[in-house]
Amino acid sequence: MADDTRARGVPRRTAVAGAVVIAGAAAGCARYAEPSAETPATSGAEEGTVLGAASDVPVGGGKIFTDKKVVVTQPAKGEFKGFSAICTHQGCVVDKIADGTINCPCHGSKFALADGSVKAGPAPKPLPATEVSVNADGKITMGGGGKGVAPGEKPPTKEPDKKPPAEKPVKGLASTKDIPVGGGKVFEKEQLVITQPTKGEFKGFSAICTHQGCTVSQVKGGTIDCPCHGSKFEVTDGSVRSGPAKKPLPYRSVKVDGDQIRLA
Numbered sequence: 001m002a003d004d005t006r007a008r009g010v011p012r013r014t015a016v017a018g019a020v021v022i023a024g025a026a027a028g029c030a031r032y033a034e035p036s037a038e039t040p041a042t043s044g045a046e047e048g049t050v051l052g053a054a055s056d057v058p059v060g061g062g063k064i065f066t067d068k069k070v071v072v073t074q075p076a077k078g079e080f081k082g083f084s085a086i087c088t089h090q091g092c093v094v095d096k097i098a099d100g101t102i103n104c105p106c107h108g109s110k111f112a113l114a115d116g117s118v119k120a121g122p123a124p125k126p127l128p129a130t131e132v133s134v135n136a137d138g139k140i141t142m143g144g145g146g147k148g149v150a151p152g153e154k155p156p157t158k159e160p161d162k163k164p165p166a167e168k169p170v171k172g173l174a175s176t177k178d179i180p181v182g183g184g185k186v187f188e189k190e191q192l193v194i195t196q197p198t199k200g201e202f203k204g205f206s207a208i209c210t211h212q213g214c215t216v217s218q219v220k221g222g223t224i225d226c227p228c229h230g231s232k233f234e235v236t237d238g239s240v241r242s243g244p245a246k247k248p249l250p251y252r253s254v255k256v257d258g259d260q261i262r263l264a
């Protein structure tokens with residue numbers, strides 16, 4: 001190999017140095033190469049990514065989100081536009097928005113903030129559009145996930161969560177007001193007697209007399225009275241006050257729910 005090199009008149013050291021120069025030039029070209037079809041100039045953010053607050057983007061200007069490689073502008077009040085922040089000339093990232101243009105620091109290309117079109121070269125193509133929207137919290141997001149804001153409108157406010165309507169209480173057998181203190185009431189259909197021996201204390205008993213199965217008819221004078229043979233039972237515990245009944249009225253469980261009394 002050494003003989004071949006000398007034969008061509010190229011010293012070995014010169015050949016090695018030339019290889020280094022070529023490699024360095026190739027690296028420089030790779031850094032500033034125009035984005036190809038295989039590596040399109042797209043932003044680094046995924047759809048749904050929150051970029052920032054809409055209030056941070058001035059009207060007639062914009063903001064560059066360098067880490068996401070996205071530019072968001074507001075050409076008119078409430079109108080937000082998104083573009084790639086990668087210059088279409090040699091792939092530099094734009095660094096400033098001034099006087100109605102998005103500016104590249106590498107070779108001076110300028111793009112219109114309204115539509116990303118080229119205002120000054122050497123860039124040959126406009127900045128690719130990137131879909132952005134303003135969500136209910138007033139944040140700019142990638143993609144169309146948020147609700148857009150028309151010119152002149154304010155970002156929509158988030159509606160508070162609606163609570164389901166409260167269920168209406170189920171009506172019981174009676175209201176607590178229907179049962180007198182020291183007395184009670186007979187519910188013939190339910191074969192039930194409810195008494196209130198003392199204020200706020202409610203008791204339930206069977207309305208079937210333990211003598212011969214008649215239904216008691218009234219609560220009066222502190223007793224539950226049977227119309228058939230005159231048996232009387234205490235409102236406090238259903239015990240026999242006077243016969244011919246020999247056994248007390250059986251208890252029946254009742255409960256109070258608010259002002260309603262119902263069978264437990």
